Amino acid sequence: MTLPWAESWSDRGKSDPAVYPDDVAALPAGCEVDGRRARRPIDDEVDFVVVGSGAAGATAAHTLAEAGYEVAIVEEGPWVRTREFQRDFYPALKQLWRAMGTHVASGRSLIPYMQGRCVGGTTVINSAIAWRAPSSVLDDWSTRWELGPDISERALDEHFAYLERELSVREVDDRVLGGNSSTFALGAARLGIESHVIQRYDRGCDGSASCSNGCRTAKKQGMNITFVPRALKAGARIYHSAEVRRVETRGDRAVAVFAEMNGPGGPHALRVRARKGVLMAASTVQSPNILRRSGLRNPHIGRHFQAHPGVSLAARFKRDVRMDFGATQGFNSLELLKKSGIKLESLMLPPELAIARLPGLGPELMDRFADFSRIAISAVVIKSEAEGVVSERFGAENLKFSLTERDMANALEGLELTTKILFEAGAEEVYPGAHGMPMVLRSADEAKLWREGPKDTRAYNMVMTHLFGATRMAREARAGVVGTDFQTHEIKGLYVLDSGVFPTNLGVNPQHTIMAMARLASSRLC
Numbered sequence: 256m257t258l259p260w261a262e263s264w265s266d267r268g269k270s271d272p273a274v275y276p277d278d279v280a281a282l283p284a285g286c287e288v289d290g291r292r293a294r295r296p297i298d299d300e301v302d303f304v305v306v307g308s309g310a311a312g313a314t315a316a317h318t319l320a321e322a323g324y325e326v327a328i329v330e331e332g333p334w335v336r337t338r339e340f341q342r343d344f345y346p347a348l349k350q351l352w353r354a355m356g357t358h359v360a361s362g363r364s365l366i367p368y369m370q371g372r373c374v375g376g377t378t379v380i381n382s383a384i385a386w387r388a389p390s391s392v393l394d395d396w397s398t399r400w401e402l403g404p405d406i407s408e409r410a411l412d413e414h415f416a417y418l419e420r421e422l423s424v425r426e427v428d429d430r431v432l433g434g435n436s437s438t439f440a441l442g443a444a445r446l447g448i449e450s451h452v453i454q455r456y457d458r459g460c461d462g463s464a465s466c467s468n469g470c471r472t473a474k475k476q477g478m479n480i481t482f483v484p485r486a487l488k489a490g491a492r493i494y495h496s497a498e499v500r501r502v503e504t505r506g507d508r509a510v511a512v513f514a515e516m517n518g519p520g521g522p523h524a525l526r527v528r529a530r531k532g533v534l535m536a537a538s539t540v541q542s543p544n545i546l547r548r549s550g551l552r553n554p555h556i557g558r559h560f561q562a563h564p565g566v567s568l569a570a571r572f573k574r575d576v577r578m579d580f581g582a583t584q585g586f587n588s589l590e591l592l593k594k595s596g597i598k599l600e601s602l603m604l605p606p607e608l609a610i611a612r613l614p615g616l617g618p619e620l621m622d623r624f625a626d627f628s629r630i631a632i633s634a635v636v637i638k639s640e641a642e643g644v645v646s647e648r649f650g651a652e653n654l655k656f657s658l659t660e661r662d663m664a665n666a667l668e669g670l671e672l673t674t675k676i677l678f679e680a681g682a683e684e685v686y687p688g689a690h691g692m693p694m695v696l697r698s699a700d701e702a703k704l705w706r707e708g709p710k711d712t713r714a715y716n717m718v719m720t721h722l723f724g725a726t727r728m729a730r731e732a733r734a735g736v737v738g739t740d741f742q743t744h745e746i747k748g749l750y751v752l753d754s755g756v757f758p759t760n761l762g763v764n765p766q767h768t769i770m771a772m773a774r775l776a777s778s779r780l781c
C-alpha cells in the first residue's frame with residue numbers, strides 16, 4: 256500500500272553542505288576522545304570535571320571554560336554529528352535515545368520516560384521549547400523551600416537573559432508554524448481560551464517536524480552544536496562514549512571521576528582528577544545512582560523524583576493538516592496551569608509514533624493511517640504532585656512512580672479541554688486512546704465524557720519527558736542532597752547541577768531553567 260503523504264515526509268530536512276559547528280574540522284585538534292576507540296587506560300587532570308553534556312553539563316562546561324578554567328566533560332553517549340542525523344525515527348532512536356526510549360517507570364502503571372544519550376544529551380532530541388520558570392514556582396522555592404535570595408527570580412534573571420540572547424530564543428515563525436499548531440491555535444481562539452505561540456532555541460527552523468531525530472540542518476540550538484563546541488573552542492576537552500561509574504573521594508572531598516570506555520580490548524579505565532570540583536549533570540535519573548555508587552548516603556538521594564507526565568490526543572480532520580511540516584511544537588495554552596497544573600500544546604509526532612495514537616486494527620487502522628495528512632495531535636502535560644524513587648536494581652536504573660488521584664482528575668480536565676479545542680478547529684473524529692472511553696468521539700458534546708473518564712493510569716498511554724527532583728536542594732542535609740551552592744551536603748567539591756536539584760517540578764518545559772540554574776551555579780564557582 257502506498258501511503259500518499261510518505262514522499263513529502265521523507266524529503267524534508269535534508270543536510271546541506273555547510274560547515275556545522277559539530278563538524279570535526281570546526282573543532283580544535285585533540286579536543287575529543289571517543290571511548291569506543293580507546294585502546295588503553297587514560298589518566299587526566301583538570302580544574303573541573305563535568306559529568307554529562309546535556310542542558311546542565313554543557314552550560315556549566317561552557318561557563319567555566321570561557322572563564323579560563325581547565326575543564327573536561329565526560330559523557331556516556333557517543334557524539335553523533337549533525338551530518339549523521341537520520342530522517343527515519345527508528346535509526347534516530349538507536350543513535351540518540353537512551354535505551355531506544357524503552358525505559359519505564361513502574362508503579363500503578365508503566366510509564367515510559369524519555370532521555371537522550373549522546374553528546375548534547377536530551378537537548379539533541381527535544382523540541383527546543385524555552386520557558387522561564389514561572390514566578391510562582393521560583394517564589395515558592397525562595398520562601399516555602401527556604402532557598403532565599405540565592406535561588407530566586409532575581410538571581411536567575413541575568414542567566415535567562417544571557418541564554419535567550421546566545422541561543423536565539425524566539426517565537427516560532429509564521430512561515431513554519433505548520434498545520435498542526437495552526438489547528439490548535441484556531442480551536443483555542445474559537446473557544447476564547449488563553450493560548451499563544453511557543454518560544455524556542457531556533458536559528459531559522461526549516462519546519463522539518465522532526466526535532467526528536469536531531470536537527471539535520473543545525474537550526475535547533477541544542478547543546479551539541481552550541482555550548483559543547485564553544486566550551487571546546489575555549490580549551491575544554493570531551494571524553495564521549497565514556498560512562499562514569501563513580502566519583503572518587505578522599506576524606507570528605509571529591510578528587511576524581513572514574514569512567515569506563517568500551518574500546519578494543521576494553522573496557523578501559525578513564526580517570527580524570529579534579530583540582531577544584533566535580534560537577535554532576537547526568538540528569539535526575541542517572542546522577543542519584545552515581546552518587547550512591549560513590550558512597551554518598553544522604554537518605555534523600557533518589558527520593559522526591561517528580562515529572563510532567565504527558566498524554567496525547569489525535570484527531571482526524573476533513574482538510575489536510577500536514578504534520579509533516581512545521582516546527583515540532585508551535586502553540587500552547589496555559590489556561591489550566593494555575594488552577595490544575597495542566598499545560599496544553601500542539602505536538603507533531605513522526606508517523607512511526609503517531610500510528611500508535613490511532614484506533615482500530617487491520618484495514619480500519621491502515622485506512623486511518625493512509626489519512627495521516629489529515630491527522631492532528633495535541634498533548635496534555637501534567638504538573639503532577641506525585642513523587643517517585645530512583646534507584647538501581649541488578650545494576651540497572653529503576654524508577655518507581657505512580658500518579659495520584661488528584662493528578663488524574665487534572666489530566667481528565669485537560670483531556671476534556673483539548674478535545675473541545677480539536678472539535679472547535681474542525682475535527683471530524685477525536686481519538687481518546689484511553690481504555691474505558693469510546694474509541695472515537697464524533698462531536699464536541701462528547702468531550703464531557705471525560706468527566707466520568709477512567710481515573711486509573713493503566714487506562715492511558717502516558718510518557719514522561721520532563722524529570723526532576725531526585726537530588727533536591729535544601730539548606731540542611733536533613734531535607735535535601737545539595738545546598739544552595741549546589742554542593743552536596745556530604746562531600747566537598749562535589750556539585751549537582753541537573754534538574755535533580757529542583758525542589759519541585761515547574762509546570763512548564765524545563766530546559767531553560769535547568770540551564771539558567773547551571774549557569775548560576777558555575778558562575779559562582781568562577
Ligand SMILES: Cc1cc2nc3c(=O)[nH]c(=O)nc-3n(C[C@H](O)[C@H](O)[C@H](O)COP(=O)(O)OP(=O)(O)OC[C@H]3O[C@@H](n4cnc5c(N)ncnc54)[C@H](O)[C@@H]3O)c2cc1C
Pocket residue numbers: 306307308309310311312329330331332369370371372373374375376377378380381382383384385386467497498499500536537538539541542545719720721722753754755764765766767769
Ligand atoms: C522528546 C523530548 C522532548 C523534550 N522537549 C523539551 C522542550 O521542548 N523544552 C524543554 O525545556 N525541555 C524539553 N525536554 C526535556 C529537556 O530536554 C530535559 O529536561 C533536559 O535536557 C534535561 O537536562 P539535563 O542536563 O538534566 O539532562 P540531559 O540533557 O538528559 O543530559 C544528561 C547527559 O548525561 C549523560 N549521562 C548520564 N549518565 C551518565 C554517566 N554515567 N556518565 C556520563 N554521562 C552520563 C547522558 O547521556 C546525557 O547526555 C524534552 C525531553 C524529551 C525526551
Ligand code: SF4
Pocket residue numbers: 268383457460461462463464465466467469470471472473474475581582583
Ligand atoms: S523542526 Fe526545525 S528545529 Fe526541529 S529538527 Fe526540523 S528544522 Fe530543526
